[in-house]
Amino acid sequence: GESVGLHLPTLSVQEGDNSIINCAYSNSASDYFIWYKQESGKGPQFIIDIRSNMDKRQGQRVTVLLNKTVKHLSLQIAATQPGDSAVYFCAENQAGTALIFGKGTTLSVSS
Amino acid sequence: NAGVMQNPRHLVRRRGQEARLRCSPMKGHSHVYWYRQLPEEGLKFMVYLQKENIIDESGMPKERFSAEFPKEGPSILRIQQVVRGDSAAYFCASSPPHGAPQETQYFGPGTRLLVL
Numbered sequence: 627g628e629s630v631g632l633h634l635p636t637l638s639v640q641e642g643d644n645s646i647i648n649c650a651y652s653n654s655a656s657d658y659f660i661w662y663k664q665e666s667g668k669g670p671q672f673i674i675d676i677r678s679n680m681d682k683r684q685g686q687r688v689t690v691l692l693n694k695t696v697k698h699l700s701l702q703i704a705a706t707q708p709g710d711s712a713v714y715f716c717a718e719n720q721a722g723t724a725l726i727f728g729k730g731t732t733l734s735v736s737s
Numbered sequence: 738n739a740g741v742m743q744n745p746r747h748l749v750r751r752r753g754q755e756a757r758l759r760c761s762p763m764k765g766h767s768h769v770y771w772y773r774q775l776p777e778e779g780l781k782f783m784v785y786l787q788k789e790n791i792i793d794e795s796g797m798p799k800e801r802f803s804a805e806f807p808k809e810g811p812s813i814l815r816i817q818q819v820v821r822g823d824s825a826a827y828f829c830a831s832s833p834p835h836g837a838p839q840e841t842q843y844f845g846p847g848t849r850l851l852v853l
């Protein structure tokens with residue numbers, strides 16, 4: 627079964643706000659996590675990743691936080707823009723092979 | 738620098754026909770993964786291949802589905818005798834040869850299969 631899931635199926639924010647998308651995973655042996663963005667009709671696009679030996683990793687306007695104690699992963703998007711509207715998936719990688727995806731959170735950004 | 742390429746982008750088949758989906762990995766990538774996505778759901782792993790080898794097919798249905806990644810040419814996902822339940826988006830991902838414990842998988846645009 628799935629070992630990665632997301633807390634909320636949808637999230638609506640105003641342009642310029644910060645967005646936080648959450649994800650819970652169940653397998654404490656997972657040691658690699660990725661956030662993907664999927665726009666309608668397209669394939670998942672890599673956003674940012676984090677390995678289990680880190681708690682935080684920052685990219686351009688995005689930050690991923692990993693809390694191994696409670697098996698929680700979050701994606702923070704600063705100054706959210708309409709172009710950020712998409713479905714966001716977290717995924718975990720076990721043993722370097724198959725990615726296990728959660729069901730996704732749909733982010734809607736209104737201007 | 739082309740990304741992962743998939744074709745066709747859309748494929749319509751009648752029940753009982755065969756579907757062939759193609760995937761060309763990114764340049765320098767030797768690992769290919771196939772995933773299936775049903776509407777409103779996340780991606781589900783199907784199979785992982787390297788050149789001429791199937792490494793993990795634990796997510797592949799036991800019947801009617803097969804995959805290959807020949808020495809030359811793209812990876813092929815083949816679905817024989819398609820049924821309506823096969824209608825889905827099929828995504829291919831590729832990654833470079835494994836050096837670090839994990840390597841990021843980069844996805845293609847997908848093939849949307851519709852079975853009538």
